[in-house]
Amino acid sequence: MQEFINQFFDVGFMVDHFDEVLEGFWVTIQLSVLSGILALIWGLILATLRQLPGKGFLPVRVVTIAYIDVFRGIPLLLLIVLIAGGIPALEFLPESLRLPQWLGKPDNFWFGVLAITITYGAYMAEVYRSGIEAVPGGQMEAARSLGMSHGQAMRNVILPQAVRKVIAPLLNDFIALTKDTTLVSVIALSEVTLVASDIQSETFNSSALVLGALMFLAVTLPLARLVDKLISREQGRFTRGAPRVEAL
């Protein structure tokens, strides 16, 4: 039993390596927040492209749907390796794109951001779509009959309602994204998993990895509670006499 505790829950060991692991977790947070924001934006763009009306936009819709299907269908890990190994080899690209070092971050950080944004943008596009489709068709008709263009109606009438309906599922995707940032460790980005795993290899003690897991929980558990709260609030909205929920 003592051996088990020493292997996984050695508190003294955790304290000794706390700064190192936290440094790795800080990279994880930066990667999550940046990719998360980009995926939210990219997903919204994809969802909007997918909803463009009329025959003229058919090619745009087809390409968008193909994109979403493809990147939901291939593993993120594969994409990360593909990008990190592939892009630096493209000699025709300028060096600042082949080996990006923006904002003082190493190139593998940016390859991770790119791969996660590509994949989670596709997931989030589907979430936005479910929100857009949940807005009654009469809303678009009312907006158009008042003279708004399709774009104006989307911006002012449809999307504000759609986004409000899907905040909770989007946040769920963000939690999943945060956990999936650990995959970027395979291209040697020193995020929390790689840092803790290196400590494990050197010391044969897994407590640093458990510490990393605890750090994840410190972020993901409050988010999960927030999701629950948002869901029950959204349900309460349509109950008669429930207090009105203020804007986002």
Place this chain on the structure above:
Amino acid sequence: MQGQVNSSGSMLSLRGVCKRFGDLEVLRGVDLEVKKGEVVCVLGPSGSGKSTLLRCVNLLEPPEEGDIHLEERSICRGPGSGTGEQSWELDFVRQRVGIVFQQFNLFPHKTALENVTLAQEKVLGRGAAEARKKGAELLERVGLGDKLGEYPERLSGGQQQRVAIARALAMDPHVMLFDEVTSALDPELVKEVLDVMRELAEEGMTMIVVTHEIGFAREVADRVVFMDEGVIIEEGPPAQVIDGPREERTKKFLGLVLAH
């Protein structure tokens, strides 16, 4: 309302309008003339094409055949046209034709006042202050001066429908279309909406009203049109169509509606 009553001019003219949904022929050649300032009530059983007719007029459902003239300009020249998102007709029509729906279709994330100001600002380019002033005036007119800041879910059906009327009027339409606007309302709320419409008619607004309210049609309409199976069966002054119909189908329908 805008004082543009000119009883001689043609506001709207439909010739041979046809509309299909797949194999279903909803409109099978409708001819209709509406003069400026005229109030036309359209009666008929459900499925007779009344609502589709209104939706053709403001190009929510562009007709496949036939022609519609609005203020003496053709808004759908022949088959296949009038359907383009960029076509000039769409702007021309939407700036002149207001529509009120059975299900209100208020924007639930906007207050009553914001519902009335949004399109004024985005479409007509009015400043926020001007749009608010106009919006508040209109809501006052429909009896909702004390509800400017309320969200639709806090309003009764009748109040929501009156906001929807104010929202359409805010765009200074030349014609107003009413698509069974009282059908989704509790009986005690119908009157407040009809009162607003009656007032609008008295002020000279050109109106096409699809309705089951025979009393309203008899009292307010200049002309009543009876539709069945996608064509106009009979039309004329209310006294003639409602109280002395010539066609069998009109008699049958009115018998059913007036029986209860």
